[in-house]
Amino acid sequence: MRGREPGDGPLRRPCGPGDTVQVPGAEFSVTTCLPDLTTAGLLQAPEGQFTDRTDWITLHAPGTTNPSGVPGLQVDGYFPDSSTFNTTHGWDHDSQFVVRIPDDWNGSLVVAGAPGVRKQYACDFLFSDFVVARGFAYACTDKGNNGPDFYRDGDRPGDAVAEWHERVTQLTIAARGALGERFGRPPQRTYLAGISNGGYLVRWQLENRPELYDGGVDWEGTLFTPDGPNLFTYLPTAVRYTLGLATAEDMYAAGFARGSEPLWPYHQSFYWGVTQKTYRAGFDPEFDPACPGASAGASLPEIFAPCPSDAAYDAWFADPRSQPVHEALGRISLTGAIGKPLLTLHGTLDTLLPIGLHGDVYTRMITDAQRADMHRYYRIEGGNHVDSLMHLDPEHLRPMLPCFRTAFDALTAWVEDGEEPPPSGTVPRPAGNGATDPALLDTCSLRPES
Structure with missing residues (x-):
């Protein structure tokens, strides 16, 4: 069982009804x-x-x-x-x-x-x-x-x-x-695990607080950078598409993957609009005071719907007058300078955080920071942002959770036993139905394509 140094012995302490654990700093x-x-x-x-x-x-x-x-x-x-x-x-x-x-x-x-x-x-x-x-x-x-x-x-x-x-x-x-x-x-060891914004936090902690951790697994973490790519450089295109103001070719040019089209209607209804307007409200509250974010809606459809003004936000983001927004992003952005081992997973069909704008770019940032020896990056063919969406395209999608489990075990083996994880690369999708096939629901090899 991983987590103990040799000779530590068992750490068993059955709990009882009267047990109390004090959490330092908790109110x-x-x-x-x-x-x-x-x-x-x-x-x-x-x-x-x-x-x-x-x-x-x-x-x-x-x-x-x-x-x-x-x-x-x-x-x-x-x-x-x-x-x-x-x-x-x-x-x-x-x-x-x-x-x-x-x-x-x-x-x-x-x-x-x-x-x-x-x-x-x-x-x-x-x-x-x-x-x-x-x-x-x-x-x-x-x-x-x-x-x-x-x-x-x-x-x-x-x-x-x-x-x-x-x-x-x-x-x-x-x-x-x-x-x-x-x-x-x-x-003896402290690890990080995170998905989406949680994956972003794995990256941030390993860059800024590495002394607290031994390593982490970043599952499709969000990339924040001051000038892009970031949410504001491509989500406005998705807003325009939702409003009928952009074409599929515009979406591909913005970074959305070919083959992800079966996922687009769901993301139009539940992800793109609310994500753009809430984060824009978080970093640029003065852009459209009439549509500040989710508060602009009273019902769920209104909350998830985009603000029409956000269709032009990428043009504003490129305008020199938006410099305060870039500065606000700079306060929370990533650098790639991780200080402990990191395994990153990202699905090739992620339709909220497209792989070419998030996982691929962050991997290059790590290389540029000369930390590639502490990193492995697995591009999971057929993975998307949310495993529950398998039914939207079961012949091309695959769940990511089995790959996380394999990656976590690979991380602990790397940290504790010195066992090198598989090399970075694209992990091919096995044949089968991603919504029903046990070979896809329960297992994942991180061995990339040769």
Whole structure:
């Protein structure tokens, strides 16, 4: 079992009803001894008490199987914060977190930040089930603000995203302290895992706080750069397409992959418009005060629909007068200068964060920063941004979760045993139905094309 140095011996401490774990810096927390820390067990408790199915059910492919039967402690709580977007548990308090500590702890910790604008339980099925079954402790944060109005947090443009960094760092230090109290010593290893905005946070932490971690897996992380590529250099084209003002050829020229067309109607309805307007509101609140972001809509269709003004935002972003926006982005942007091992996965059919504008570019940034020896990059043929969309094109799509699991095991073997991961490259899609074939739902080899 990975996570312990030779000679450490077993770290077993069965939990009891009276156990309490102090999370350093938390304003409030509650500890519960549970018979099963995985989603299969957590869903047996009253709804919303220990997980939130609505926050993770849309992130994995139907038919995916996960381990279960992992007893241990769960700690739910929050750190001091002034914003109140997160209403989970009726706390109306942001910077909520969850920490899970299996009775049979392997001596290591996995930390995650929620993807998108989701909350602290968003990665329960993707990450938590898998790692706690292997003995890892697990911790995840809501990043300090969440929901489609997250951009309203903070005083300056970019503050809402900048807080994400602080909250992941804060939880990492606190979870290490909590484990030290529980077992008499801190974790031997600390890893990061993240998808989408969570993948961005894996990158940022390894660039800026590498001393806290031993490595990370970045699953389709968002790329923020001051001048592009970034969300603002291609999403306006998607907005124009949604409004009937752009063609498919315009979409390809903007960076969307040929072959991703079956995914476009879904993204028109649920991703492109709301993503462009909420992030534009976060970094450029004065651009269109009449359409500030998700608050411009009262119903779900209105919230997800684009602001018509965003169709021209890429032209404004290229205008010298938008320099304050570039400066705000610069405060939270990536450099590629990672300080610990990183494995990156990105699907070739990602239709929210196109691979050519995110994964490919970040890999070049790492090379330019002379850190390529610490990085592996796997372009997953047929992968898209959300595994639950397999049904939209089952003959060409494949789920990414099995590839994450393989990558995580490869990372721990690299860090702990010196076993080199497979070389970077494009991982071919096996033949089969991505929505039903066990060979695609349950397994993934990271061996690239020869």
